[in-house]
Amino acid sequence: MIPAAVAVVVFALNNKDPITLNLWPFALVVEQELYLVLTAVLGVGVLLGGVVSWSGGGHMRASLRKQAYEGEVARRQLQAEHEENLKLRAEVKAMKSVMEHGSQQSSDDDGKTIEHAPSSAAPGGSAGQLIKSQNVS
Incomplete structure (x- = not known):
């Protein structure tokens, strides 16, 4: 200058x-x-x-404003999807934990083992229990 x-x-x-x-x-x-x-x-x-x-340059400025808006919308969608992903991962982890603890066997007083079966294994599709004989030594 x-x-x-x-x-x-x-x-x-x-x-x-x-x-x-x-x-x-x-x-x-x-x-x-x-x-x-x-x-x-x-x-x-x-x-x-x-x-x-x-x-x-008016049309260029309008185009840039539109792109900035679309970028902000995409950023917000990505953030929402990321949060949803984290939430679903936490749910899957909790379900795996429940499945691991639920598959462990517990004994009753008659020496029989009770296993919890998935709902599809029970007659009529409802949740049920499978009873197995256990050898008590």
């Missing part, structure tokens, strides 16, 4: 000669120093170029 300011100052000091501007069709004649006219034209050109560039 500093080199540009230095260039403008040097340009202004070297171009102090007056010029006559004929502003046709208004029949207006203005006498002004050259550096003022050229600096004003340069400033107007920079402003117009900025406005045109900004307006031309």
